[in-house]
Amino acid sequence: MRKLSLEETKPYIEQYPISQYFSFDINPFIQVYEFDKGEYIFHEHSFPDYLYYMIEGKAKLYVTHKNGKISLIDFITSPTFMGEMELLNAERYSKGIQTVTTSICFAISIREVKEKLLADPVFLKxxxxxxxxxxxxxxxxxxxxxxxxxxxxxxxxxxxSSDKQFYKEKHTEVCEYLGVSYRHLLFVLAQFCEEGYLTKKDRGYVLTNRQVLEKLASEITY
Amino acid sequence: MRKLSLEETKPYIEQYPISQYFSFDINPFIQVYEFDKGEYIFHEHSFPDYLYYMIEGKAKLYVTHKNGKISLIDFITSPTFMGEMELLNAERYSKGIQTVTTSICFAISIREVKEKLLADPVFLKxxxxxxxxxxxxxxxxxxxxxxxxxxxxxxxxxxxSSDKQFYKEKHTEVCEYLGVSYRHLLFVLAQFCEEGYLTKKDRGYVLTNRQVLEKLASEITY
DNA sequence: ACAATAATGTGAGATATCTCATATTTTATA
DNA sequence: TATAAAATATGAGATATCTCACATTATTGT
Structure with a gap:
């Protein structure tokens, strides 16, 4: 984690205006942080000091269970808030957030502006x-x-999640996201290959029968 | 569903003051409705006209899947809001809410006060x-x-959910809540009886080995 | 009070998914 | 560049859970 200097900060503030989200001038309270890939923004069970607004990057929100299993609750993609639950005091301890890519975040000190934020109808809405x-x-x-x-x-x-006709996600992340074991994910992927829906290529999969995949997916949603 | 008369309304308004939740006078916009046991407050895929605040009763929030399975998302217990997601325009169509017991709700017409509510910092917080x-x-x-x-x-x-040492919930609801089949729920309950943790009595179960149950439950949470 | 509906209960077989062990390959790091 | 760590890969056996079929007992509506 690196706090950007004032000069580095400027272009981000200009490119991602968030002043519209507040009814008071938020700029004096904003700092810009850069998180490396794989770095933790929140450790599990910590008390965050900042409300973050991620403007660039991607991260994972997860929780570790007592039995060691990990649930990937959500993929967090910019732009988004992080730590808003903690700001609201609703959560005793935070979930974990780990970046997937290098990420840029605005950081707003909770201590400094909590009162103002919780009385601001624009922000609250x-x-x-x-x-x-x-x-x-x-x-x-x-x-x-x-x-x-x-x-x-x-x-x-x-x-x-596929780009054009090519699927290439980390199995380790996907299985946690879909709530199944790594083994089982690989098993079903292999099945898809056997049936000809997918074909392994490079380090990913080509969608060789999109139609069947769409039919399978369509069984879920209205 | 029955709209209470003005005289019937009065005692509820007095007993459950919600004016503190708003920075303007909400009373002119409140009507009081009574829902019978088993009645639907929201049908699935409808567009609610009212924001409800349930002051007495209990209901089930659920969703029906395309394959016919039902997920009981939450047991809703008073006091609580209902329809707040729809007020926020965040949801195209509502989930279903069905009362479990006779329920009394304050009803606030969305059409009339949406603007005011979404600008009210007290309510929004x-x-x-x-x-x-x-x-x-x-x-x-x-x-x-x-x-x-x-x-x-x-x-x-x-x-x-047990009262003292006695457990007595509807299996049909519980299995949907816990996300398993009816059959499997009964299977594990039978197992608990066989192991002596529970004993069937009347139409429920007596907790005959609370300690083991507590141990099993404690494996989940910190 | 009776019929319809909902809830309870059980058996048997199928399957979706898990655990664990282990090997290989890729990526990160000192 | 060597080594450690992470990700990929696969087999075999176990089990948690599901489906379906069917019978019984409550509960509800008319």
Whole structure:
């Protein structure tokens, strides 16, 4: 983690204006941080000091269970807030957030502006929208997780995350996201290859039968 | 569903003051509705006209999947808001909410006060707290669902929902809540009886070995 | 009070998914 | 560049959970 100098800060502030999200001048309270790839933004069970607004990058929100299993709750993609739950005091201890790529974040000191933020209708409205959208996405994901076998969910995930006709995600992340074991993910991927829906190439998979994948995925959503 | 008369309304308004949740006078916009047991407050895929604040009763928030499976997302207990996601415009169509007991709700016409509500810092702050708490509860539930077998989750559920040493919930609801089949729930309950943790009595179960149940439940949470 | 509906209960077989062990390859790091 | 760490890969056996079929007992509506 590196705090950017004032000169480095400037272009980001200009390129990503967030003043519209507040009814007071937020700029004096903003610092810009850069997180390396793989670095932790929040450690599990910590008390965050900052509300972050990620403007560039990608991260994983996860929780480690007592039995050692890890649930990847969500892929966090910019632009988004992080630490808003903690700001609201709703959470005793934070979940973990680890970057997947180098990430740039605005950091707003909770100590300094908590009072102001929690009385700001512009910000609060934005936060409400953000929270409800997040809740709905998660509800959809998790209810589907328990209502459909991996076959359907994986097909859906491949279609969503593939670039053109090429799928190439880290199995280690995907299995945690879809809530299955690494072994089982590989098993179903192998099945897809056997059936000819996918074909291994380089270090990824080519979608060789998009139609069937779409049919499998379509069994989930209306 | 029955709209209460003005005289009937009065005692509820007095007993459950919610004016503190708003920075303007909400009373002119409040109507009081009574829902019968088993009645639907929101049908799935409808567009709610009211923001509800349930003051008495209990309901189920659920979603029906394309394959016919039902996920009981949450047990909704008073006091709580309902329809807040729709108010925020975040949801195209609503989930279903069905009462479990006769329920009394304050109804606030979205059409009439949406603008005011979405600019009210007092209400918005409350809503943020509510939403983030809900998100966290759900995240906890769903990540645990996929990280632990029913044995642990059921033990935890029994301890939470039993009255003194007696457990008596509808299996049909519980299996949807815990995300398993009816058959499997009964199977694990039978197992608990065989092991002597529970004993069938009347139409419920007596907790005959609370200690073991607590041990099973404790494997989940920190 | 009776019929319809919902809830409970059980068996048997299928399968989706997990655990663990182990080998190889790729990527990160000193 | 050597070494450690992470990611990929696969087999074999176990199990958690599901589906379906069917019978019984409550509960509800008329």
């Amino acid at each position: 934005l936060l409400c929208l953000f929270l409800s959208q997040k809740t709905m996405d998660m509800t959809a994901k998790y209810t589907q997780n328990q209502a459909y076998p991996l076959e359907n969910r994986l097909a859906s995930f491949i279609l969503l | 409350l809503l943020c707290l509510f939403l983030s708490q809900k998100t966290m509860d759900m995240t906890a539930k769903y990540t645990q669902n996929q990280a632990y077998p029913l044995e642990n989750r059921l033990a935890s559920f029994i301890l939470l």
